[in-house]
Amino acid sequence: MATFDHPFLPNAGPPIRKMMLDAIGVASIEELYSDIPAQVRTNHPLKVDWLPSEQEVKSHLERLLAENKSASDMPIFLGGGIYNHYLPAAVKAILGRTEFQTSYTPYQAEISQGLLQSLFEFQSMIADLTQMDAVNSSLYDGSTALGEAARMASRATGRKKILVPRSLHPAKLSVLKNYTEPAGIGLETFMYDKETGGVSSADLQSKVDRDTAAVYCEVPSFFGILDQEVANVPSICHSRGALSIVGFDPISLGGLKPPGEYGADIVIAEGQSISTEMNFGGPALGIIGCRGENLIRQLPGRLIGMTTTLDGKEKAFSMVLQTREQHIRREKATSNICTNEALFAIGAAAYLSLLGPKGLRQLFESILVKTSYAIKMLSELPGVVVPRFTSPHYQEFVASFKGTKGTLARLNKSLLSNGVHGGKSLVKDFPELGESALFCVTETHSAEAIDKLRLLIEKLQEA
C-alpha cells in the first residue's frame, strides 16, 4: 500500500499504521483481508473523480450548483407537496447544532436526553395541533406516511380496500401503490365534484363498504381546495366500520380545524414546510399521528415517551413501545422503518415554538390573502379560468388556459424565458381538466411577483 495521508484519516499514515499492525500482530493490511477470495477482490482503482483539496471540492460543487436557477433567482409558482416558505434563521441555527446533527438514533437514552426531549416536544405539538393522541417522531415524507397509514388502517380493521381521491398527487399515488399492493390492499378512487373540486359525496358514499379499511382525504386538497365535505367523511367511514385518514398542511392548522376534531382516526402530513428548505424535494418530513390505543399499537417507527429515572426522582425521556419495531420484532414489526427524518422533527418543533399560536395564525392568514390576491389578479385575464373550481382555496389553485392562445407548455416556456417559473402542468395526469396548471402562492411570493406573472401572461397573449 502506498503511503496515504488525508485530513479525515488520522491513522492512515505509514508510521501509525505500522505501529497498529504490530499491535494487532499482522504484517500488513492485506493480511486483514486474507479471507476474501482472490477472484472477487477489486484489482483496479475505482473509477471515481478526486479533488485533492477541500477548496477545490467546494469550488467544484459551487460551480456545478450555480447552473441551477433557484427561487432566489426567479419567482417559482410550484407547490404540490414541496413548498417555498420562509424558514426562520433561528430554525437553521438550531438545526446546525452538530450535537443534534451528528448523533445517531438515541439508543442510549441517558446520554441523548436533548434529542429525546426535542422529539417528544415535536410529537406533543403535532398532537395538540391535530388533536391526536399520539404522533411518531417522523417518517420519510408525506407520501410514505400515506403508505404507512393505509397499511395501519388495514391491519387495524382487517379490511383490504383503501379509498383515495382522484385529485391525489400522482407521485403520492405511485408511492402508495408500492406500500399497499404487496400487502394485498386494493386502491379505489373516488371522484371530485366537477364544479366545486371537492369530494363528490355521492360517489364516495357509494364506494365505502364493508371491505373498506379507510378513506383518505386532504385539506387543502391537491387542487388547493378547502373542502368542507371532508369534515363529514369520518362519520361516513365510522358508520361502515372504516377509518378516516386525513392529510393536513401543518401551517394551515394555524387557522383550520384540527382533523381530530371532526373525527379523523389517522392524520398524515408532509412537514417540509415547517422544518427545512425545498432541497429539490428531499429530505422532507413525514408526519403521522393517530387516536386510540389500538391504532397506537399499529403505529410504525420511533415513539418517544416521557418517563422518569429509575429512582423516580427526575423527568426523563426514552424510546418506547419498541416491541412494534423491526430491531425487536423483525418480520412481525409494524414497519421496516429505522432511519427516519429525526433532525427535521427537531426543526419542526423549533419552528412551531417560534411561530406560536399567533404567528401560525398570522401566517395562515397571509397565505390565504396572497392566494386570493393571485386568484383575483389572474382571473381578470381573458381566456384564463381562475380558479377552475368554485370552492375556497388556500395556497394553491387550478388555472385553466383552454381559452388562451397556444398550449400551456408553450406558455410555461415563454414565462420561463421571461424569468418566471409557472405552475405545474396537469395536462398529462389530469387530462379531463384540459390545458390546466396548478399554481402555488406562499408568503414568499410578493405582490410584485404575482403582478409580473399576470403581466407576462397578458403580454404573451397579445404577442
Add this chain to the structure above:
Amino acid sequence: MFHQAKWDEPLIIERSASGKRGHNPVKPSDIERKVVGQNVWNSVPSALLRNGLPPLPEVSEPEVVRHYTRLSQENFAVDLGIYPLGSCTMKYNPKVSEAIASNSKLEKIHPEQDESTVQGILGLLYQLDKFLAEITGMSRMSLQPVAGAAGEYLGALIMRAYHRSKGELEQRREMIIPDSAHGTNPASAAMAGFNVVVVPSNSEGMVDLEALRKEVGPRTAGLMITNPNTLGIFEKNVLQIAKAVHDAGGLLYYDGANFNAILGMVRPGDMGFDIVHLNLHKTFATPHGGGGPGAGPVGVRKDLEQFLPVPLVNFDGTKYFFDSDVPHSVGKVTAFHGNIGVLVRAYAYILSLGPDGLKAVAETAVLNTNYVLAKVLERSKFELPFSRQRKHEFVLSAKKISEQTGVRALDIGKRMLDLGLHSPTVYFPQIVEEAMMIEAPETESLRDLDELVEAFIKLGKEAETDPERLRSAPHNTSVGRIDEVKASHPKTLTLRWNNPKARNQTS
C-alpha cells in the same frame, strides 16, 4: 473527568407565557389586502374553521434558541467523541459537505422545476449514479430511497417485479435471511409480502452453506445478506451462496450497512449480488441527524434496470433530463428524487477521497477495529465467539463477566457513558449472548481508540471490584438510568394524554 451538561431544562410549553412570540411572519401588503377586499376568513368554510388559536407555546426567539441549544448540550454526538456503535458506522462528517449543502442554489430549488433550470443538480445526480455504480460493481442506481430500510424495500419490490415478469411471483414467496441479519431485512421482506426463512450460522459465524442448500428451491424469491456480516466476519463462501441462490432461480440482495469494511476492496457486483443498497449516512459520511435524514440508493445488475423507479436522470449529449421511459418500472418509492441534500454531501465526500482515499477508508476502518479487538482480548475477560478474523466490527460476549459478577452487557454499556464514550450496540446480534458490538470507524485517532480500549479493561475490572457501580450506571450523564418499563405505555407519548380535558373534547 467527563460530565455531561445538565440543565434541568423544562418542556418548551412550560416556558410559555401569554403575549410572547418568537417570529413574526410577513403580513400581506396594503395593496394585496385592498385587492382582496372582503375579510378572507369569511371564505374559510365554517366546518373547517379553527375555534380560537392553535395550542402552541408562546415563547420569544432568545428563549427558543436557548432551550434547544441547552438540549443540544445534553446530547452525545460524533463531534463530541467516539461512537463505537456496531453496524452504525458513526464516522466523522466532513464540514465542507455542510458548507456546500447550505448553498441557496440547492436549498431553494423545487423538485418539479423545468429541467433547463436544474442542470447543475441533474448533472451531479447523473455523476453520483455512475460513481456509486462503479463503487458497488452494479450497472445502474436508483437514488430515490431515503434510508437503508427504504433501499431494502425497493430491493424487495424489484424482486417482486422480476419474478412477476417471469410468471413466478405466486410460487416464489420465500425470502431467505441469515440469523445474524439486521432486523430491517426480515421486516422489509415481510412488508413486501414475502415469508421469511431464517438460515442458521455455522460454528465459524458464517451462513451454514448446507442448511442454505436445503432451503433454496422453487419457492425461493431471494436471499438478503450483509457481507461482512453483523459479526464483522466476511462470508468467504459468498460465491457458493450466490450460486446456490441463483441455481434455484432466486436473486441475491446485498445489505450495504457494513459496506465501510470493503469500500474499494471488493464489490458486491463482483461477488454475485443482483441488487445492492448503500447507506450514505454510514459509509459516505453524511450526518445521521439523530435518526435521519439518510439515503439508501439501490444498485442493480443490467437486466434489472427495467424495474428501477422513475424517473432516472439521463444525458442526451447536450443536456441532462428526467427519463421515465423505464419499461417495467416499479413506480416511485418516495414522492420526488430522494434525499438530495444527503446525496450532494455524499458526492462531495467521494470527490474529497477519490479512488485511493476510499480504499484507505476501508483499510483504516478495519485496522482501527482490529486494533481495538486485539488489545481488548489481550487484556480482559471479554470473549469473542466464532472465528477470529474480523473486518470493520466485532461482537464481544460479556457472558463470562456476567456469570462471575452479575454485571450485564447493558450495565457495561451504560457505565461506558460515564467515561464520555458512547456505548457499543448491545444485545445484537441475537446469536451472541450478552453481545457488545463494536465498530471503530477510520476517522478515530489512535488516542481515541486507546481510550476505548482502556474503558473495556477498566470496566472489566470494575465488574469484579465494584459491580454495583456498573449496575447503577450511568452517573455522569444528564440523567441517571431511565425507567423504560414505565415509559412503555401509550399515555407517555404526548402531553395530551395527561390532560383529560383536552382529550375529552374529541373522544
